Amino acid sequence: MSDEGFIIIQRRIENWQWWGNIYAMAIWLYIIENANWKDGYWSVTGEKVERGCFITSKQRIAEELNISRNTVDRWLKQFEKCGQITCHVTGKYTRINVVNYGKYQAYESVRGQVIEQETEQETEQETEQETEQETEHNRTKKQSNKETKEQYKKDMVKSAPAGAEIVDAVDLWFKEFWSLYPKKVGKKPAEQKFKKCCKSEKDYAQIMSALRSQIEAKFSHTDMQYIPNPLTWLNQERYKDETIVSTKKNYQERMRELYEQNRNNEDSYVDPFDLSAKQRD
Incomplete structure (x- = not known):
């Protein structure tokens, strides 16, 4: 027997009916090897x-495994009965054939499974590493933002006159928002929500631009009870709504325009809205 090369023992052998029987295991591994x-x-x-x-003999198997010949004979018959091997016994030797040997020792198939498992493990490890890297990146980014804000405050304190009040930019932004919003209800929760929505100067510009447009288009001629509270307006992200400024003119404005046009053409035209005017014959 050569001591080079290898044999394949698959994990599913643990489901074998004789797993744990030392004689069965010893003889079966001897056959495979x-x-x-x-x-x-x-x-x-x-x-x-x-x-x-x-090609071997039952006596040789018994001697090499240090078990009785009867034990070898009994288990070879059992394996043959179960369809795991076939035995051809002559007066000189015993020829043993492993049924489905290719299934047990299909190196390429098993190698493919091993490669697939290794690939899955590598993918999982890469995913875990990427997740850890992203987490570390986010942590570093947050720390950097925090340090930037702290440095900004320190710079403000250094450059500010003695006794001056130092206020964050977002606080100034909210003050402007609050002064502009027509309905002054729930200032504290509105301020907390505003600071969550307004994370950058770009967010602030979007909110203020939308608020000014909506005041002009809707709020300026809407009863106060129908104007949403500031917190509601922020929670519903109404600053992302498309604002359409109405160009429709009321009846009186239209009549005034027509009057101006006619007056340029006829000096005798009487303004229907001027009650002090006297109609001419």
Whole structure:
């Protein structure tokens, strides 16, 4: 028996009915280990021995495994009965053939499974590493933003006159928002929500631009009870609404325009809205 090469033992052998029986396991591993991994010839007679077969004797197996010949004979018969091997016994030797040897020792198939498992493990490790890197990146970014804000405050304190009140930019932004918003209700929760929405100067510009447009288009001629509270307006992200400024003119404005046009053409035209005017014949 050569001590080079290897055999494949799959984990599912643990589901084998004789797993745990030391005699069955010893004899089965002996068979798998000694079976030809490729076609060859027996050196004694030159007889061809195919892949998955080998020529031995029951006595030799017993001696090499240090068990009785009867034990070997009993388990070989059991394996043959279950369809795991076939045995051809002569007066000189025993020829053992492992049924489905290719299934047990299909190196390429098992290698493919190993590669697939390794790939899955590598993918999982890469995903975990990427997640850790992203988490670390976010943590570093937050820390950097925090340090930037703290440095900004320090710079403001250094440059501010003695006794001056130092106020964050977002506080100034909210003061402007609050002074502009027509309905002064729930200032504290509105301020908390405003600071969550207004994370950058771009957000602040969007909110204020939308508020001015909506005041002009709607709020300026809407009863106060129908104007949403500041907190509601922020929670519903109404600053993202598309604001359409109405260009429709009321009846009186239209009549005034017509009057101006007619007056330019006829000096005798009487303004219907001027009650002090006297109609001419």
